[in-house]
Amino acid sequence: MKFIYPAIFKKTEKGTFKGTFPDLACCEAEGETLEDAVEKANEAAYDWIYLELSEEGAHLPPITDIHDLHLGEGETVRNICVNVRFTEGWEE
Numbered sequence: 001m002k003f004i005y006p007a008i009f010k011k012t013e014k015g016t017f018k019g020t021f022p023d024l025a026c027c028e029a030e031g032e033t034l035e036d037a038v039e040k041a042n043e044a045a046y047d048w049i050y051l052e053l054s055e056e057g058a059h060l061p062p063i064t065d066i067h068d069l070h071l072g073e074g075e076t077v078r079n080i081c082v083n084v085r086f087t088e089g090w091e092e
Helices: 034-054
Strands: 002-011 017-020 028-031 075-083
Antiparallel strands (some): 002 017
8 A cells, every 4th residue: 555644854953854744643754865864754654654554443644735734944845655565464
């Protein structure tokens, strides 16, 4: 299954980039460059979603539309796409 959640990125005081997900509680990533932070955000979102889906009775939060986000100065938003492959015996 494919999941697409927006992540908000901002350059930190250290000069790195930090990304947070408004819809995925405590899911964040940091990288030396924006591209690196986006890649790490993809990994973090995959882990978050996979763990959530592996819990019995779990459900994913609704996805905020990118146009409904209020960005602060220096913030940029990227849609992060995560593909989760269900293994044999996994019930959808």
